[in-house]
Amino acid sequence: MKSVDAHLAEILATVRPLAPLELELEQALGTTLAEDISSPVPLPPFDNSAMDGYAVRAEDVAGAPVTLPVIDDVAAGSLELRAVGPGHSVRIMTGAPLPAGADAVVPVEWTDGGTVSVRIDRAAELGNAVRRAGEDVQAGEVVLKAGTVIGPAQLGIIAGVGRRRVRARPRPRVVVISTGAELVEPGGTLAPGQIWDSNSYTLTAAVRQAGADGFRAGSVGDDPGILLDRLDTHLVRADAIITSGGVSMGAYEPVKEALAPLGTVRFEKVAMQPGMPQGFGVLGEDQVPIFALPGNPVSSFVSFMLFVRPALDKMRGLPGGMPRTLTARTAGPLRSPSGRRSYLRGVLADDGTVAPAHGQGSHQLAALAAANALIVVPEDVTEVEAGSSVEVIRL
């Protein structure tokens, strides 16, 4: 059987980072910068007030209480400013440019709030409540490096340095198709032998959580021809495709039957539990990667975490490796088949213990939903005693 590491290595050797595009700011959330972003101007661009109050010369208020004439009123965005001469004050709002001559701002709370003249009750030190030009960013300074994922705060600094567009690797578009004649859309009624399709929801959500755009293309039955048609429809708008089901040893395995003859998708057994049957390859002229995951719900989810997520990271221009593990202590005994790496579901507590879930079957959706970690049991270990140290992947 192929090892988990060898399967991931083959996937990572096949998928490539998506080509960068010029993206409008509205489209940039979750994309990966493909250029350094620098500021054309200092930020703030000018000295300005940090508070609503009065711009003064600090030396004029050193002997507070003092009363000064108010010679002007400046709001944020004011263009024409009168200089503050000795013994003068200007009423000023937060973000308004500091008038020439002023070197401190007295907050309105320290005054009587006058508009013609103002009584100042407390001295303000030189530079009090003044935000200096360039104290956030110098002109020409790089504020974000290529390879940074754009989140809300990163979007803020890009807009804050005046950029309308950025060069970035887009979020991969991933189409999710589930297969199986037994599947019914949630909300519909079950006939005998049917179940509701849960995998396409889990996988599409996992795609989105991995920073990509997931499109749920519904489910197809067990007909390989219909699956090929569906793939054909979606291939034009997909950077990757995920299917679930139809890859093992049964009489009706539409994914295997449809894709194996193409010669570009391999179906193999990977030495893991759950998730043993795996298909991976490329489709069409554009060599779109396709992940044919096993149908058991826990198997498809674990396969996503181990193989698809790192591949999506690489497509996004990020380092794409195995999920990080941390060391915990198992609260109960563990069993694992010989020669396969197990990913058991568990609940990791703050004290560093992990309680194995009671239902470890590949079909046990509820145990997966209650878990927050996968406990990794290496290939050469078949039993682990309670209290032993184990590696876990946080979910």
Ligand SMILES: Nc1nc2c(c(=O)[nH]1)N[C@H]1C(S)=C(S)[C@@H](COP(=O)(O)OP(=O)(O)OC[C@H]3O[C@@H](n4cnc5c(N)ncnc54)[C@H](O)[C@@H]3O)O[C@H]1N2
């Ligand atoms: N003789 C053998 N049988 C099986 C083997 C094997 O090696 N020899 N492998 C088993 C393992 S391990 C797995 S995992 C499954 C994988 O099967 P398939 O990928 O072909 O998936 P299906 O047969 O279509 O479905 C398996 C199971 O999962 C349920 N399912 C499928 N799709 C969904 C969905 N979208 N939402 C919810 N549940 C789904 C389906 O009803 C089946 O119960 O094969 C084993 N068998």
Ligand code: MOO
């Ligand atoms: O390997 Mo299958 O994924 O256990 O149920």
